[in-house]
Amino acid sequence: MKIILRKDVATLGDAGEVVTVKNGYANNYLIPQGYAIRATEGTLKALETEKQQQARKIEQRRKAAREIVAKVEQMTLKISTKSGESGKLFGTVTSGDIAEALKAQGVEIDRRKIQLEAPIKALGKYEAEAKIYMDITAKLNIVVEAEGAEAVKTAEASDAPEAGE
Numbered sequence: 001m002k003i004i005l006r007k008d009v010a011t012l013g014d015a016g017e018v019v020t021v022k023n024g025y026a027n028n029y030l031i032p033q034g035y036a037i038r039a040t041e042g043t044l045k046a047l048e049t050e051k052q053q054q055a056r057k058i059e060q061r062r063k064a065a066r067e068i069v070a071k072v073e074q075m076t077l078k079i080s081t082k083s084g085e086s087g088k089l090f091g092t093v094t095s096g097d098i099a100e101a102l103k104a105q106g107v108e109i110d111r112r113k114i115q116l117e118a119p120i121k122a123l124g125k126y127e128a129e130a131k132i133y134m135d136i137t138a139k140l141n142i143v144v145e146a147e148g149a150e151a152v153k154t155a156e157a158s159d160a161p162e163a164g165e
Helices: 023-033 041-074 095-104 149-164
Strands: 003-004 018-020 034-040 075-083 090-093 114-116 120-122 123-135 136-146
Touching: 003 023, 023 034, 041 136, 075 090, 075 095, 075 114, 090 136, 095 114, 095 136, 120 136, 136 149
Parallel strands: 075 136
Antiparallel strands: 003 018, 003 034, 090 120, 114 123, 123 136
């Protein structure tokens, strides 16, 4: 009997494939469990149109992803954070911080899709990759700079009188 798999079955194949199995296996297990449906002319035509629709959706998503990549690769993300005099950060810049900086620029990318080569623990320029869609990735240019130098000086000035008392 020919059937169309609706779900992945380890021993038979992936969802959407047309396979031939014995009648008892199809009628007693695969069809009642919802793993498959009978392959008739109508279901085969429906499967074909469904595949075409999915292909169109995937192409639209790829096009949107390419537009996001073009927009993101032209940006330079500036992240301001507290740091010591030697340029070491008080903490690290995480993918969540990068995602927030992107959101401020009008681009939303999930923080889990942003991959850093190593944790960012010092001031400077860095690159990261963001997986936008399937095999489409974007390079992110990141500049980590110290929070306003004036804020650091005022903090040091406010600490000095307290220490003298």
